[in-house]
Amino acid sequence: MTGIGNDLIALKAIDVPRSRNPRFYAKILSIAELDLYHRQFAHLPLAYFVWLAWSLKEAAYKCLQKHQPDLVFSPTKIEIATLIPPAANRQPTINREIISIGFTDCFVGIIQFQHDVVHARSVIYGDELIHSVVGFNNDFENVYWGLKQIDKNDPASQSAEVRAFLMEKLTELFPGRQLNVIKHASGFPFILEQPDWPLSLSHHEGWVGYVVLLPY
Amino acid sequence: MNRTEILDELKKILAPYTLDKEQLAGINENTDLLKDLKINSANLVDIIIDAEEKYNVEIDYDDAEKMINVGSCIDVIAERLNK
Secondary structure: OEEEEEEEEHHHHHHHHHHHHHHHOOOOOOOHHHHHHHHHOOEEEEEEEHHHHHHHHHHHHHHHOOOOOOOOOOHHEEEEEEEEOOOOOOOOOOOOOEEEEOOOOOEEEEEEOOOEEEEEEEEEOOOOOEEEEOOOOOOOOOOEEEEEOOOOOOOHHHHHHHHHHHHHHHHHHHOOOOOOOOHHHHHHOEOOOOOOOOEEEEEEEOOOEEEEOOOO | OOOHHHHHHHHHHHHHHHOOOHHHOOOOOEOOOOOOOOOHHHHOOOOOOOOHHHHHHOHHHHOOOOOOEEEHHHHHHHHHHHE
């Protein structure tokens, strides 16, 4: 099975006091995940861990939803089975744009929903952004991705900008090929001419991001 | 509270999370929070917490996961108010 999902959290947009409120985070974290935070991730602000978990679960949902169109997003039912922090101590930074392939210096995780197991990579860019990507395979070598800050944050602009951003990359990789990103009836985007290339789009506040899994 | 009254209050809860004020003004029970109101999924828990505070009820996630459109939000809130 192939598939991919991504999620972005603009950290400047989150409500930190609310995120640290047990009534709030209990709707996102399971008891086991809260325990995981206290055991392994207490060096992170709790609010950041809550949103890291959210982004992992949302990315997992987007990956799984392509195969289960009726799936309803239920954060506490999508479980972080394991999460290993980045080996490097340095904090990645981001300016207005980053385009890359694969992941290094990232959180590495396994996410479980009922009988499905998916693999995750996440990066926290200082106080700016959390970016999570989830796929069926634990191989992200051919995952092409980009993150970009835009000036508008209305949904229509975000949607247009992220598609244009992805198309720039696809045009660079496949010059002269006619490729169109359209929306499936179930709501997820796909490449009309290459529906076998899984892709996912995300936006939050002034940030947009794409991931696309290419065969080579 | 009847469903119309809950809908009117729900509009106020949803207002900070959607830029599409025209869609918000015209919401009905079939309006989808994400697809129609373009609410970012990252705000769904905020909406649940705001509804809990507004109606002084507790909405657990088994209920919350049903809150994908306005009608199902009203169902959950009405059920909680009647408990």
